[in-house]
Each structure stands twice: as structure tokens, then as C-alpha cells.
Amino acid sequence: MPSAAGRGQGQDRRPENEDSSAADDYAKERYGVSSMIQSQEKPDRVLVRIKDLTVEKADEEVWVRGRIHTSRAKGKQCFLVLRQQQFNIQALVAVGQHASKQMVKFAANITKESIVDIEGVVRKAHQKIGGCTQQDVELHVQRIYVISSAEPRLPLQLDDAVRPEVEGEEDGRATVNQDTRLDNRIIDLRTSTSQAIFCLQSGICQLFRETLIRKGFVEIQTPKIISAASEGGANVFTVSYFKTSAYLAQSPQLYKQMCICADFEKVFCVGPVFRAEDSNTHRHLTEFVGLDIEMAFNYHYHEVVDEIADTLVQIFKGLQERFQTEIQTVSKQFPCEPFKFLEPTLRLEYQEGVAMLREAGVEMGDEEDLSTPNEKLLGRLVKEKYDTDFYILDKYPLAVRPFYTMPDPANPKTSNSYDMFMRGEEILSGAQRIHDPQLLTERAKHHGIDLEKIKAYIDSFRFGAPPHAGGGIGLERVTMLYLGLHNVRQTSMFPRDPKRLTP
Amino acid sequence: MPSAAGRGQGQDRRPENEDSSAADDYAKERYGVSSMIQSQEKPDRVLVRIKDLTVEKADEEVWVRGRIHTSRAKGKQCFLVLRQQQFNIQALVAVGQHASKQMVKFAANITKESIVDIEGVVRKAHQKIGGCTQQDVELHVQRIYVISSAEPRLPLQLDDAVRPEVEGEEDGRATVNQDTRLDNRIIDLRTSTSQAIFCLQSGICQLFRETLIRKGFVEIQTPKIISAASEGGANVFTVSYFKTSAYLAQSPQLYKQMCICADFEKVFCVGPVFRAEDSNTHRHLTEFVGLDIEMAFNYHYHEVVDEIADTLVQIFKGLQERFQTEIQTVSKQFPCEPFKFLEPTLRLEYQEGVAMLREAGVEMGDEEDLSTPNEKLLGRLVKEKYDTDFYILDKYPLAVRPFYTMPDPANPKTSNSYDMFMRGEEILSGAQRIHDPQLLTERAKHHGIDLEKIKAYIDSFRFGAPPHAGGGIGLERVTMLYLGLHNVRQTSMFPRDPKRLTP
Secondary structure, three states: OOOOOOOOOOOOEOOOOOOOOHHHOOOHHHEEEOOOOOOOOOOOOOEOOHHHOOHHHOOOEEEEEEEEEEEEEEOOEEEEEEEEOOEEEEEEEEOOOOOOHHHHHHHHOOOOOOEEEEEEEEEEOOOOOOOOOOOOEEEEEEEEEEEEOEOOOOOOOHHHHOOOHHHHHHHOOOOOOHHHHHHOHHHHOOOHHHHHHHHHHHHHHHHHHHHHHHOOOEEOOOOOEEOOOOOOOOOOOEEEEOOEEEEEOOOOHHHHHHHHHOOOOEEEEEEEEEOOOOOOOOOOOOEEEEEEEEEEOOOOOHHHHHHHHHHHHHHHHHHHHHOHHHHHHHHHHOOOOOOOOOOOOEEEEHHHHHHHHHHOOOOOOOOOOOOHHHHHHHHHHHHHHHOOOEEEEEOOEHHHOOOOEOEEOOEEEEEOEEEEEEOOEEEEEEEEEOOOHHHHHHHHHHOOOOHHHHHHHHHOOOEOOOOEEEEEEEHHHHHHHHOOOOOHHHHOOOOOEOOEOOO | OOOOOOOOOOOOEOOOOOOOOHHHOOOHHHEEEOOOOOOOOOOOOOEOOHHHOOHHHOOOEEEEEEEEEEEEEEOOEEEEEEEEOOEEEEEEEEOOOOOOHHHHHHHHOOOOOOEEEEEEEEEEOOOOOOOOOOOOEEEEEEEEEEEEOEOOOOOOOHHHHOOOHHHHHHHOOOOOOHHHHHHOHHHHOOOHHHHHHHHHHHHHHHHHHHHHHHOOOEEOOOOOEEOOOOOOOOOOOEEEEOOEEEEEOOOOHHHHHHHHHOOOOEEEEEEEEEOOOOOOOOOOOOEEEEEEEEEEOOOOOHHHHHHHHHHHHHHHHHHHHHOHHHHHHHHHHOOOOOOOOOOOOEEEEHHHHHHHHHHOOOOOOOOOOOOHHHHHHHHHHHHHHHOOOEEEEEOOEHHHOOOOEOEEOOEEEEEOEEEEEEOOEEEEEEEEEOOOHHHHHHHHHHOOOOHHHHHHHHHOOOEOOOOEEEEEEEHHHHHHHHOOOOOHHHOOOOOOEOOEOOO
């Protein structure tokens, strides 16, 4: 601490419009607006985390930095709620030995969302403090300095932003619509719900990689700027590249496969994937994060399917174990049933799925792809029958899959391909890929693809290629569906869709 | 195994142009070209890893899948070197009980780089087998089936591709130039050197994230398609975005800072960064992988500098501990001194660096930026004086840093900014950022930046922003400099530069 009085650096700007002269104010050193922190000093002050303020710390004097979440002046007292990420505590500034009436007024006038440093004594609360995460203690403020002021008019209120929609509708209380949230994302991301969603999403990435590294996979980095549109040129963004033009990769698949041809055997990558689709749905983004896997196998692509399914199961388990607080926090605003899964994962064949749908009254052909409503219906039927929110649909009709999909040798209308579903929505699409240049050429021709454009791709398999399979997972969808949310924009920090490029 | 004879699936295609009739060949079931693996069967055959073939396995019968690395026929014998990633073993097919002369001929004719399944008995070698990683054993082949054939003419020879340049020059033996390597990247990536480089690079990413997660950081995903060029619009790629146009992010910085303003406190991200610079140097790419960090601090930006430096130190240590084999492998082709670093990391002030350069005869002004040659010279001087390949240069002149850099309150010509260097080359640039909208506006004006274009950026700081600092690390540079390589294209799997967009 820089001085015996315990003042932080540069706490010398007096609040303006003070109604009493400084001379009258016995607490004048104990509050104020700190000058901007420019790393003037290195005080050895310890700032305690709000989540660590519990009854064990009762009667200790601590320094805390937090945001003013709410503020309520009441006679000679001012009650503040001080927030730090998902945690908050009540702080009391009361006229007395440490605080003058000017200081209480100063505290009461600090704008919501401003960041303050507070020195205070932790006191056991006489009764549980509702609405705070730290319910058993409060902070008796001895000093308060504003570190960074928020403008008085906030574009949205955090309390409105975490209110469950039902409550808003029933009680006529304000909620915040999606565009207002996204337009003011830095405020919206401060809510306990947003904090929890994105901490959990960070966990998904970590669990994905942890599991695969343990299984002997290698992480690769694939280029996003590519010279040729990989799958025929539809839905691809064009980039000006010096004197020529290029494209943004719609998937890392070609590069994952090249790594397999280059003997890396088991690879994964995490990175942006770009789709120039003009789809304005709850689950489409023009830029999303792909969790991609590709793996050489010995004799059967189910070796790969099992590894991918197990990786997802390890993610689900890890989330249950490590992110229970976050799951609970999100469910307060968006209630939903806990995510259920089986071990080993349920694998149904496509025709079994079709049979279940037909039994439920759906009319569809054997080689017809699943529509979104049928996907969701099948998810409900599977849940009823098998009690799982996660399953694999295997052996899709060859006709509805890309040209590089390996046909099923036992049935020419079927392919060695699969999708995986969470709560009835697709989160992964994958297949055994054709590793033989001759068959690949035949299949490309059958699909009417210009061979010249995919020459480099086909040539990758001319120097010995192991049989391999893989798939790509959409990160935002996994987060959304695991938490039972309803829009992928809730699980993308800064979503991109055909109508949104900002912030 | 599908049958008592131990045949794999579909090994029924006889080699063509066979010079003896099948009837004469007592080994005819024991070799051939396997039909394409389309997941016809799930044999319970175990394929043993080549690296696990040691004297402990002597006299065991095993199945192995590998590539034909080299092949040498000699009378009634054929010596194969079978390769699997960085490991290889000698395999012998000899006329006798298990192999006919037709089978030996078949084996001898398998093209290099083809993938084969071999059943054989592990035998202790009479003498060390030079040139193989498994020096103490060889494999006596009983069955051999081609799983995937390579075309006979390879665009480059793996042995040439791993030959040290010195050896090539001195002995007049072939080496492979960079463009040939990159044009045929899937073959070049199969070399032991490439395998080692990219396994180590995967390790760098893993260590980076492991360390930061342990330090309480959250991983974020930032958009790559952005609506406005962040730093004035130079060197930015343009993307067609539906009916409008957009840009590719030159750095995730704005988004990292928004996350700090949104209370995530400590964030990192790993992802592609795009620079439309027409620089054709050994260390510039138009697309590279950024390891980015941003962190709110309490009172001094050195809190952040220390965390970043420690993260790099943890990476260096982790590589030493976990990737010694890879380091050794690379050094066989590219010899270099082991990477040295200090704990805690050496931090010099910019003016100290300038003084060292002047002492060495360099003429430069106090506010002049370091040229690349001076950077390298300073690296050598620091190595001589402090015996470290890694150090921090702190407090750069304000004039040479971007507008959002926090000025040093103690010296108006200096700033709270820093670069970090490995073997005399910059790998990270960072700074305390201005978190006050008023000062940020002033500094932007001073730099002549159009305020309208950065309005959203400045507005991010209007609702309370903690002091914060960060930096971005170039992954390919870290890999290159740690291993003492000389071109960043060696450490990018599929590099992009102004002249290269493929493969």
C-alpha cells in the first residue's frame, strides 16, 4: 500500500458538485474517483475475490474490486450490491466512524456498472441476504474509490436480461429481446447466465481436446483461406487475395484428410468454419466453431464412430462434474431437463429410424433425407423408447450424402455414414471417406462434379492412403443443446448470420 | 480373424502379371492385393505398433500395418523397411516355409509408400540394424497384403527430404527444395522431421491452454469475419458478404478487450489471424495461428507481463519434458543449440536495449523502432550477456506503438508496452490498453484515425472497464524459433503467403 492511510494510487480527484466543503468532511480521504490506472505504482494490496467472502472471513478487513450491480440509498445508509462475474455481495456504507454523510451520498451516486475498489470489514449477516450469492455475510464499507465510471444510461438492465421469459410474460416485467442483447453484447455478456454459458463452452473445448490428446490424437491447424471451393462452390464466401481471389473454407475436411494421408493417423482441429448460406434459423450461423476429427482405422469405420461417440460422452460427463454451478445458473433463466445419455452410446441404423417415424405416422421414402421436423420427432421417439438425449444414426442413404462418402459394400443404396444428435438436433455429420482415387473419381463423376476442380483432392490419395473416417461437430450447437437453449446466437459470443456482422 | 487361415477381409485379388501359375505357388494365400477396405468386416485382429516391436516381443507372431519405406531384393530374399510415423523396422521376406519365390517377388515389387498389412514373427537381430529406429529386432514376414498402393513415381523421396543441407552440399547428395516440399506436402509431412515438428506444435497449443486454464483463464471464440477493419484498414483482406462486404480479422484484439469489458477477466483464444501484407520473408505468412491473451489487472500491467512470460516458460519446460524425442529428431536434420531461458524471465527496458546496441556500434534514435537486423543483433548481445534465448523488452517508445497503447504516466515518450523475443526474433507484441474512452479518443485523434470507424470500439469502454493488458503470440514462430528452424513455412502445415494459396 502506498501510504499509511491506505490510499490507492492517485485517489486525489474529488467528486464534483460536492454539497459540503471538503474541510467539513472527516471522511474526505476515504472516497473519491481514482485517477486512471496507468500502472503508476505496484501496491502490495491483495484484492479478495467476492466468492471467497464467507463467514470464515467474518470481522476481517479486506479490499475488493467489483462492479456496482445495484445501489439503494436509505437515510444515512446506502446499500450496494457489488458484483464480480457470477458472484455478488451486499455492501453497506453507513454514516459513522468511517463514513461521513458526504461519503454515503457519493457512494449512492456511483452509476450502476461502475467498477470500484472497496475496503471494508466482512460481517456476519443477521439474516440471509436474498438475491446475493454471498447470503451469509455483508461488507461494511470503510473506503470506496471509483476505478472506472459507467455512463449513467445503460442500454439494457442486467436484471431484465436474466429474467426468465415466463416471469416476464406473467408478471408484465421487462425482459430483453435478442437484438438488443446482441447490439449491446458487452453488457449482455456480464449477466450470470452469459458468464455461465461461455465458461461452460470453454469447458467443452477443453474436454474435447483433453479426451482426444489422451486417445493419442494430434492437434492440427488448417488454412481458412483456400484456392478452390471444396464442395462444388455453393455457399462459399469469396476473399480478395492480392491480385486474385480465394475462398473461405467451409470445413477443414480436405486438410484433415491430407493429414491422414500424411500419416498423422488421428487428428483433430478446433477452428472457424464459414458458410455463406442465407439461412435465418435458430441453428444456422455463417461463421461457427467446428470441432473436427479425422482418424485412420484398421478394418471398420465403427472404430472411428466409437471414438467420436466416446469423446462426446466424456464431454457430457466432464460438464456434469466440473460445471454444475454453471448448469444450475443457466437453468434458473432457461429451465430444462438434465441432459441424458447412455454408455455405450445408442446407435440406430437409418432404416430403424425411418421405421420409427413411419410407425408414428410419418410418410417418407427409404432414400429420403430427414427433414428438420422429422429429426426432432425422431429425437422425441428415441427419448421415449431409450431414455437418451444423445444417439447416433448410422448408414444414411448414399444418395443424400456427399460424393466422397464410402458406399456400403453390402447395400448399394446405403453408405458408411452417420449423424449424431443431441435433443433431436444434428450436431455432427460424418462418414468413412473414399480413400481410393479410382472410386473417388467415379463417385465425383456420378455427382456431376468437375474433376478438374477437385484434382488436388483426388491426387492426395495416389501415394498410399489408409482407410479413414471422421466428422465435424458444431460447438455452438453442442452448448445450446446440452443446456437446452433455443437459439444458437445465445451460445456464440459475437454471432454472424446473413443479417448480423456486428459487434 | 475371419477364418482359420488368418486372412483379412477380401484378400482375394491376385497380383497381375504373375510369372508362375497360382497352382505352382504353395504360398499363394499368403500375399496379394487386398480389396479396398469398405468396412466389410470387423476382424478381431490386433495391429501392433512398430514402436512397440522390441526384444521383449522376440519370437511373437504379430500383425503390423505400415508403409513400405524402402525395399531391396537380394536373391531369394527381400528386405523391406516398414515405416509408421517416426518409427521403422526391417522386415524380411525369404523363400522358405512361409514364402515362395513368387511371394518374395511380389513383395519386392510393392511400390514405395504403399500401405501393407504384414503378419510376421519378431526376431532378435544378430547385429544392430542401422537406419531403423527398432535396431534390435526384425520382422520375419509370413503374410503380406497391400492395403493401399502408391503410384510408382513419387514426387519426392523421403530420404532426400530429411537429409541435412550440409550433407547434401558436401557429398553432392539430393535434398528437396522448399517449393517441391510444399507442392507435395502430403509426402513431405510424412518425414520424421515433419512428424516431429507438428507433434511438437500440437504440444505447444496444448501446453499454452493447459497453463492458462490452470491460471483461471477462460477460452473464448472470436469472429473472423468483421464489419470494419480494426486498425485503419491497411493490410486487410476483403470478403464478399451477401450484398455487402466485410473483412478478415487481423487480430482478435477488439474482441478480447470486449470480453474483458464483459467481466471475463482473463481470456485466451487460439485461432487464425489474417494479414494482407505483401511480405515475402522467412517469417511472414498471410494466415497464421495466433495464441492470444488478454487479462484485467489490479494495479500494474506487469501483473500481466509476468503471467504471459510464465506461460511461455511453462511451454518451454513442457516441451523439454514431453517432446525430447521430437526435439532430437528435428535436430538430426536441422542441428541447433538447445533453447535456453531464465526463471523468472529477463525483462529489459527498451532504452537498455538501445544502449546495448549503441555500445555495439549501432546508431539509432531513442524513439526509433528496432529494425529486424537490430532485433537479431540485440538477441545475440542479450544471449552473450545473460545466457538466455528468451527475454522481454519493455516500455517501447509511444511513437512506434498503436493508438490504443497506454502511455507511460512517468514519461510521455514511453508507453506501457512490450515485445517478447525468442532467439532474437519477436514472437509476441503486447501492451496495457487504454481503458478510458476519453484518453482513447484523444490518442486516436493524435494518430489521425477516423473516429467514426472506431466508434464501436471506443464505446465498449463507456460502461465501466477494468485496466487490462495482453498480447498475441505467433504459433508458427514459436515452433520455428524453439527448434532453431529458419523458415516459418516449415512450421505451418499448409502455409499461405502472397505467392502461395495451395495445397
